Amino acid sequence: MIRMLASVTDPEEADLAVEAGADLIDLKNPREGALGALPADLIRACLATVSGRRPVSATIGDLPMDPDITAMAVSRTAATGVDIVKMGIVAGGDPAACIEAAALARGASALVGVILADLTPPTPDLVHAMADAGFIGVMLDTGLKDGRSLRDHLSTDALADFIGRARDAGLSAGLAGSLRLADIPPLAALGPSILGFRGALCQGGARREVMDPDRIAEVIRSVRGHRGPT
Numbered sequence: 057m058i059r060m061l062a063s064v065t066d067p068e069e070a071d072l073a074v075e076a077g078a079d080l081i082d083l084k085n086p087r088e089g090a091l092g093a094l095p096a097d098l099i100r101a102c103l104a105t106v107s108g109r110r111p112v113s114a115t116i117g118d119l120p121m122d123p124d125i126t127a128m129a130v131s132r133t134a135a136t137g138v139d140i141v142k143m144g145i146v147a148g149g150d151p152a153a154c155i156e157a158a159a160l161a162r163g164a165s166a167l168v169g170v171i172l173a174d175l176t177p178p179t180p181d182l183v184h185a186m187a188d189a190g191f192i193g194v195m196l197d198t199g200l201k202d203g204r205s206l207r208d209h210l211s212t213d214a215l216a217d218f219i220g221r222a223r224d225a226g227l228s229a230g231l232a233g234s235l236r237l238a239d240i241p242p243l244a245a246l247g248p249s250i251l252g253f254r255g256a257l258c259q260g261g262a263r264r265e266v267m268d269p270d271r272i273a274e275v276i277r278s279v280r281g282h283r284g285p286t
């Protein structure tokens with residue numbers, strides 16, 4: 057079964073996504089970048105609103121690959137009580153050391169790594185490093201949010217390889233990155249664990265706008281209608 061992840065920015069949107077039937081509530085600030093972090097008090101307010109009805113993740117921010125910075129951000133985010141902390145992987149710095157640092161700083165939260173596929177390739181090394189460090193999942197997303205989607209950056213074969221590699225390593229495999237309704241059937245056919253959305257759920261399809269209940273419902277209906285390979 058493919059789960060639908062909705063990225064939300066505040067308690068009102070979190071409630072909207074839960075009521076619409078999103079499977080995972082992902083807290084982030086799209087005004088601060090692809091994986092922009094929300095302030096801790098806002099994360100806590102969202103958690104109070106979701107109130108255990110769905111698992112909640114939160115992003116740590118678009119940060120350089122520095123282990124000290126990563127550890128601090130992971131620890132600060134985990135301290136809010138979110139179920140899952142999401143850390144991004146970009147080019148440069150020391151991603152392997154950051155993955156290890158995140159594992160030591162995660163507290164009671166689980167970890168999901170997000171490889172920003174337009175900024176760095178999803179190499180087998182990264183996936184294995186996350187599995188070795190005890191991450192529960194790995195997602196692909198896009199970092200630039202320049203109108204191109206994940207499918208503009210990676211071929212179907214590359215996406216299928218990524219999903220297979222993550223699964224073989226024991227990780228859930230998520231796909232996101234300016235996905236639209238038309239992307240759901242071809243991506244669902246690859247059998248990911250999660251499909252993630254923000255822009256497609258918002259007014260005018262713009263990720264910094266407020267969420268549109270009709271769009272959320274439409275995306276959820278489509279994901280439910282395409283529950284993976286037959």
Ligand SMILES: O=C[C@H](O)COP(=O)(O)O
Nearest residue numbers: 063232233234252254255
């Ligand atoms: O985790 C999923 C992302 O928030 C996707 O955002 P996007 O659909 O606007 O690229």
